[in-house]
Amino acid sequence: MHGPLSSLKILDFSTLLPGPFASLLLADMGAEVLRVESPSRVDLLRVWPPHDGDVSASHAYLNRNKRGISLDLKQPEAVAVIKQLVLDYDIVLEQFRPGVMDKLGVGYAALKAINPKLIYVSITGYGQTGPYKDRAGHDINYLALSGIASYTGRRDGGPLPLGVQVADIAGGSLHGVTGLLAAVIQRQVTGEGQQVDISMTDCAFSLHAMAGAGYLAAGVEPGLEDQLLNGGSFYDYYQTRDGRWFAVASLEPQFMQALCTAIGRPELAACELSSQAHEQQALKREIQQAFATRDFAEWCSVFEALDACVEPMLSLAEALEHPQLKARQLVTEVPREGASPQPQIACPIKFSSGLPAPRHIGAPQGAHTEEVLRELGYSPARIAELKADKIVA
Numbered sequence: 001m002h003g004p005l006s007s008l009k010i011l012d013f014s015t016l017l018p019g020p021f022a023s024l025l026l027a028d029m030g031a032e033v034l035r036v037e038s039p040s041r042v043d044l045l046r047v048w049p050p051h052d053g054d055v056s057a058s059h060a061y062l063n064r065n066k067r068g069i070s071l072d073l074k075q076p077e078a079v080a081v082i083k084q085l086v087l088d089y090d091i092v093l094e095q096f097r098p099g100v101m102d103k104l105g106v107g108y109a110a111l112k113a114i115n116p117k118l119i120y121v122s123i124t125g126y127g128q129t130g131p132y133k134d135r136a137g138h139d140i141n142y143l144a145l146s147g148i149a150s151y152t153g154r155r156d157g158g159p160l161p162l163g164v165q166v167a168d169i170a171g172g173s174l175h176g177v178t179g180l181l182a183a184v185i186q187r188q189v190t191g192e193g194q195q196v197d198i199s200m201t202d203c204a205f206s207l208h209a210m211a212g213a214g215y216l217a218a219g220v221e222p223g224l225e226d227q228l229l230n231g232g233s234f235y236d237y238y239q240t241r242d243g244r245w246f247a248v249a250s251l252e253p254q255f256m257q258a259l260c261t262a263i264g265r266p267e268l269a270a271c272e273l274s275s276q277a278h279e280q281q282a283l284k285r286e287i288q289q290a291f292a293t294r295d296f297a298e299w300c301s302v303f304e305a306l307d308a309c310v311e312p313m314l315s316l317a318e319a320l321e322h323p324q325l326k327a328r329q330l331v332t333e334v335p336r337e338g339a340s341p342q343p344q345i346a347c348p349i350k351f352s353s354g355l356p357a358p359r360h361i362g363a364p365q366g367a368h369t370e371e372v373l374r375e376l377g378y379s380p381a382r383i384a385e386l387k388a389d390k391i392v393a
Contacts, residue, residue: 001356003030008184011036011085012066013106014095015043017139017165018123018172018200020062023093025177027065028347030356034089034372035068036082037365039393046365052342055361061344063362064334069373070366070393077391079105084376086111090193091119091180095172097136098128108195118193119183123172127199137201142167146204151211151222151230158224171203226277233280237313238288244296245313246303248287258308263290334358366393 008031012023027033045059071078101107108120125137143149153159179196211222225231250259260269271283303310332346386392
């Protein structure tokens with residue numbers, strides 16, 4: 001079966017999380033992705049715990065369905081291989097700081113001269129321009145500088161390090177895929193490629209969909225626990241008698257009435273729309289006191305039958321067993337050489353025409369180097385020379 005992106009061929013120079021997650025989505029949807037790695041620099045995800053046998057679980061997941069080639073791009077012969085590849089792999093995904101790919105001889109200008117249809121997607125912390133373009137950073141830094149962290153947390157505890165890398169994935173990966181596919185569509189019309197500049201800080205900043213609009217248009221700056229959706233209202237988490245949690249999001253009147261009736265306090269529904277902070281905090285205390293009267297399992301039984309926008313907070317293990325997620329087939333079995341298949345999170349995008357079955361987990365470094373070189377016309381003798389000179393591995 002061919003996926004919807006089976007016509008795309010992508011050279012992926014990225015490491016860590018943002019680029020690999022982007023190319024994972026593309027590969028799952030059928031694109032042919034060829035990873036280019038340095039033989040002298042180990043991708044941190046290859047050693048990131050935990051491991052399934054000798055393989056990092058994160059690497060095995062983020063790099064499934066991709067082939068890999070190991071090249072020392074500091075040597076001209078390796079750069080020559082890339083220049084051959086971009087005649088066929090006409091989309092590049094990279095995640096180095098601005099200027100690094102240019103110094104290696106494989107920047108956008110150099111490769112565009114070989115293939116004018118090239119689409120070159122650069123995912124960086126701060127973008128290709130601006131005073132921070134050469135600055136190092138990680139997810140928490142981008143969330144801090146973009147303002148997101150300033151109203152994500154508790155007044156008495158401060159901002160929280162999130163369990164999911166929002167700037168990396170929602171900022172870098174998903175915007176990277178969006179920009180790449182938009183450039184592909186434009187190329188189909190114009191016949192021309194282009195560079196796509198993805199700044200994880202920019203894209204994280206754009207996620208201020210509601211609070212940002214409120215500040216720019218009305219001058220209302222968000223703070224910790226002072227907005228409708230960040231703990232400033234009854235929209236929040238509530239602890240049960242046995243220490244578990246429920247998420248309450250009963251914003252609409254019919255859902256609020258269902259919630260209040262379920263907890264035995266129907267009169268509280270009238271407080272839902274109050275804009276007074278002290279009234280919202282009083283409402284939260286009443287809801288918390290109600291949840292504290294029963295155990296988690298009891299409340300699960302109560303709300304399972306109600307359409308009230310109230311759901312239990314599940315652990316990852318529990319989420320995997322939830323009937324909704326199981327019905328959506330969000331876990332797949334991925335083949336791996338010499339061992340039983342490895343369970344992994346499946347591609348979450350559903351197509352009526354289906355998607356190709358997973359082909360393999362993330363490959364060992366340079367696993368397909370010889371195969372790719374043979375496809376480019378290199379003889380066995382020439383490949384042996386390149387290996388002997390440590391140009392490829």
